[in-house]
Amino acid sequence: MNRNPVVAGQFYPGSRESLEREVAQYLAAATAKSPQPTILAMVPHAGYVYSGPVAGRTLGKANLADTILLLGPNHTGRGDPFSVWPSGQWLTPLCALSVDEPLAQALLAAGGGLTANLAAHDQEHSLEVQIPFLCAVKPGCAIVPVAVSEPRLSALTAAAKAMAAVLKAWPARVSILVSSDMSHYVSQSQAKRLDAMAIEAMLQLDPVGLYSTVREAGISMCGVLPMTLGLMIALELGATKAELAAYATSGDASGDYERVVGYAGVLAG
Numbered sequence: 001m002n003r004n005p006v007v008a009g010q011f012y013p014g015s016r017e018s019l020e021r022e023v024a025q026y027l028a029a030a031t032a033k034s035p036q037p038t039i040l041a042m043v044p045h046a047g048y049v050y051s052g053p054v055a056g057r058t059l060g061k062a063n064l065a066d067t068i069l070l071l072g073p074n075h076t077g078r079g080d081p082f083s084v085w086p087s088g089q090w091l092t093p094l095c096a097l098s099v100d101e102p103l104a105q106a107l108l109a110a111g112g113g114l115t116a117n118l119a120a121h122d123q124e125h126s127l128e129v130q131i132p133f134l135c136a137v138k139p140g141c142a143i144v145p146v147a148v149s150e151p152r153l154s155a156l157t158a159a160a161k162a163m164a165a166v167l168k169a170w171p172a173r174v175s176i177l178v179s180s181d182m183s184h185y186v187s188q189s190q191a192k193r194l195d196a197m198a199i200e201a202m203l204q205l206d207p208v209g210l211y212s213t214v215r216e217a218g219i220s221m222c223g224v225l226p227m228t229l230g231l232m233i234a235l236e237l238g239a240t241k242a243e244l245a246a247y248a249t250s251g252d253a254s255g256d257y258e259r260v261v262g263y264a265g266v267l268a269g
Helices: 016-027 048-061 101-108 128-137 153-169 188-203 207-217 224-236
Strands: 040-043 067-073 082-084 089-091 096-099 142-148 174-179 184-186 242-249 260-268
Touching (some): 048 128, 067 128, 082 101, 096 128, 101 142, 101 153, 128 174, 153 207, 153 224, 188 207, 188 242, 207 224
Parallel strands (some): 067 142, 096 142
Antiparallel strands (some): 082 142, 184 260, 242 260
């Protein structure tokens, strides 16, 4: 089943020409592409006017595989804890990306608690906004979208082990793309202070530390669950270092520094 866009014309331009131009503009700000294969990338998912620069600098530098496991938060509360979109295409005004059905089925059969569930994705924007960027940096890549809402660390750990076993045995390289914003609706100074704590755990490749830091410090990072899962998988796949590719807040675009949302771009390989 195909997934039609639900936030085109809202979070990003609704016409192909405008969308292509805007994505290219954000990607052009990236430094040279990393020579090291990217095992995991994390990018934000707000409206492009706010988070597009961070997403562009991050994905423009990433060295992604031709198959990408997409992990995003579940803002709607619908669906299952690990909801996989198992087949068809994801459509945007810029292009359509096909789901890697064999990989999706292998992940579903691996015993990590993943289920085929469309409801979690129907009105969810966090993965959709990444598709146009992938259209530009990896035309024709295959994807497996997963919405993550499982809050238990033990269940995330079990899912990560099962998923990593599939990816390690897979005949083609697979990159992980996590979608997450950082602090929500705090002052600029608060956002930078809190986000720095979570970013440090990510740069240390410490998924449990990230999970605990966000919980204990009350950091409103909406993608902490998929990023915890993603980091666990990345470690199983051999990740040894991470870098902060970009950071900004919504205040940098709006000029309002009293209530900002933080955006971070992270690459691990």
